[in-house]
Amino acid sequence: MSESGRSLVPVAGIQDSVLTAPMEAATEVAQQAVQRAWLNLPTYTLLGVVLAVLAISTLVARYLDHQSIPSVQPAMLKRFMLRLRAWWMMCVALVLGLMLHRVGTVILFMLLSFWALREFITMTPTRRGDHRALFLSLVIFTPLQYLLIALGSTGLEYPVGRPIDFYGLYSIMIPVYASVIIPAWIAFSNDHKRFLDRAAQIQAGLMVCVYSLSYAPALLYLDLKTSAGVDWKGSNAGFLFYFVLISQLADVLQWTWGRFAGKNVIAPSVSGSRTWEGLIGGALSTGIFGALLSWATPFQMWEAAILSMIVAIMGFAGGMTMSAIKRDRGVNDYGTLVMGHAGVLDRIDTLCFAAPVFYHLTRFFFSQ
């Protein structure tokens, strides 16, 4: 692609000198691209560890469930088993997505966003006049955001010689363009009641469920380097898996700390189970796990620890925010509204809040 583009340069005199140098660079890049496998040994190891832990936990939970004299609270066990089921589903979906390469993973996250936004809007009180703005958000903006990310996979170049990277557009489309178009669209529907509320609700839904989450698959398109500036030869798929794993681990760890050491509830009117002990203990222990798994990332151990702690804190913030919204709407779980069990949004709220921060820190310090 780049060669044919370059040969179109009309200046014949300098062509020879121009042609050779970039072509060498191009072959070098191609070799690097070959060396950077989609899935590599560390990724498979990470996956294997996760599957093993899930399998052991499932067996233990099954065993506890079949005990004649229960040694743990049945309600707690039940919740844990539901959690496990959700993790299995998450794991299987993620592996299937990763098997379908970058585009498959982007599509998987698009479906997640779509479903989460669906739950979000179903729960928020919109009015008849919002119909077309909702259509726009769910059916146009959601796929468009992911399309812009996935276009990086096409290998097309624009301008010639530079592979497409619409980061500049997808990182502002929803915060800027959607936030301009959606209120206007609602205004056109001739209904001014609770106007700012309605516009803000839809915008918030798009930001959390679509925009923020889309940074997770965007990790696959980063050209990763170590902090020393050396190209990282690992797998971006494994890196994404690492991020999802850390954010889920953080959730479990903060819950465990809150449960067994929690005393000071942060905001009782928002969430009765989220404590300072959970936040701090969860973040520190997530940092340790993150450092131990740093072989799947371009980070050194201390870098992995810091980033993992940030993921844990952002995830916690996500959980708090979603609790506040749920409390306000008077529902326990997004799923109960219609399905009788926890919904997609309950499972990915931590991911949604951690993804943009993790992406930007990685992009700034470990890319380009």
Next chain:
Amino acid sequence: MAAITPEFMSGWAGRLQEASLPWLRRLTGGTIALVANLVSGVTVRWIDCKPEIRQRIYFANHTSHLDAVVLWAALPKEIRALTRPVAAADYWGAGGFRRYIANSFHALLIDRKEIKVHQSPVEIMLREITDVYSLIVFPEGSRAVDGKMGEFKSGLYYLAKKRPDIELVPVYMDNMNRILPRGEFLPVPLLSSITIGKPIRLEPGEGKVEFLSRARETVQGLKDREP
């Protein structure tokens, strides 16, 4: 599946329907059910009532043009094949494509404008369902504005009176008016739920007004039922 009047079967859609092989019709029906389930994200709850293959009349609140097809699609496959939703002829009979779709989900199209003495909707329904098919009816007659349930029309009472052997099953459909409200063309694929409650019958000696308000209350009562 015979349509109500020959006019509904004219045009290319009618010819396609006539010419179509049974498997093609099943395929279209299955596809419609799948799409309806995906677009409406529907969850079905059966409360004090089980899905059974027997003749029933499902009566539901009505807020959207999608109601008929979504409720039909939400039933188990075997029941779906023997259930006919009553739908408005002025909407579902307008244009070849809609007519084809309506026929594929076994819709029983009723013309709300031209009601004749010997062609009353109840007569047509009873004639069409024979003693095989179940029926999905919307006793409010037309879609409610703001999702508030209107009064029930008397059709349900006459159906119950003429066919006392058939169970009347109350159904509450939630959120459909947000998925496709009045006057909109494109559906927004939100989530919705359907609650199916305990069957009722016309009690001996029960009057029309009493029965209709009781039927309406059973539907209303499903609205607030906890899962």
